[in-house]
Amino acid sequence: LSSRLETLKSKDELSRLINTFNLMLTRIENAFNIQKRFTSNATHELKNPLTIITSQLEVTLLNDRSKDEYKNICISVLEDIKRLNEILNQLLLITKLSNNNIDLNLSKIRIDELLWDTRSEYLNLHPDAKIEIDLSNLPNDDKQLFFMLNQTLMKTSFWNLIENGVKFSTNKSIYISLEFLGKKLKIIFRNDGEKI
Numbered sequence: 539l540s541s542r543l544e545t546l547k548s549k550d551e552l553s554r555l556i557n558t559f560n561l562m563l564t565r566i567e568n569a570f571n572i573q574k575r576f577t578s579n580a581t582h583e584l585k586n587p588l589t590i591i592t593s594q595l596e597v598t599l600l601n602d603r604s605k606d607e608y609k610n611i612c613i614s615v616l617e618d619i620k621r622l623n624e625i626l627n628q629l630l631l632i633t634k635l636s637n638n639n640i641d642l643n644l645s646k647i648r649i650d651e652l653l654w655d656t657r658s659e660y661l662n663l664h665p666d667a668k669i670e671i672d673l674s675n676l677p678n679d680d681k682q683l684f685f686m687l688n689q690t691l692m693k694t695s696f697w698n699l700i701e702n703g704v705k706f707s708t709n710k711s712i713y714i715s716l717e718f719l720g721k722k723l724k725i726i727f728r729n730d731g732e733k734i
Contacts (some may be wrong), residue, residue, distance in 0.1 A: 539567040550701065580629050582707055587622040607624055629692050644686045650676065650716060652689065656696040657714075660704075667704045668711035677718045685723070699727045706731040 542560045546553040598611050650673060657669045676683065703712035707729035717724040 539562065539570060567655050575734075583625050583629075584622065586731075587618045587625065591618045591622075594618070617663055631694070643688055643690075645689065646684045647687055647689050647692065648680075649685055649692075649725075649731055650683055652692060653696055653714065653716075653725070656693050656700065660700050662696060663705065664691065664710075667700075668709070669700060669704070670713050671709070672713065672715040675715065675717050677721075682718060701729075703727050703729040 540565060543556045545556055545560070594611060594615055598608070603611070604728060614631060657671060661667060661669065700712060700714075704710050711729065713728045715726045715728075717726065
């Protein structure tokens with residue numbers, strides 16, 4: 539896929555055909571690379587919850603436990619399965635988006651509430667994380683907090699930014715702030731991890 543035809547200095551039909559062919563090969567190579575990265579990322583994302591579920595169940599089977607312990611383990615495994623299901627839904631959504639086969643279902647969403655909901659859901663699964671949201675810079679008019687967007691896609695974006703921020707920080711913490719600049723909103727995700 540990385541091979542290309544040698545370009546000609548002339549401007550005739552053959553030269554244009556070679557350029558067109560090389561552009562087509564570049565697009566095909568890019569598509570294959572995107573698919574390879576997607577498969578690698580999807581495998582990584584699915585592997586983590588499956589490893590956690592497997593470990594929990596293996597440890598549980600090592601010894602007899604009380605009814606309450608079994609119940610707590612089942613709750614924990616159920617949360618991991620829900621997260622796994624969420625990842626699968628996100629992957630399906632990405633596939634649909636890449637095939638232009640999706641209705642975006644835009645609706646009026648209050649952005650700060652969606653951010654708080656995402657934070658709460660993340661903390662339910664990762665209670666040791668520290669997620670601070672600074673809302674001190676919100677506009678006086680609540681109407682400016684509403685945006686036409688796809689709630690699932692926006693929540694997925696927030697989740698990924700929070701997850702990466704926590705994962706790559708030194709103390710599992712992230713600081714999020716909202717800044718309104720006229721009619722524009724800027725959402726900043728900061729951690730104390732090393733810059734990439």
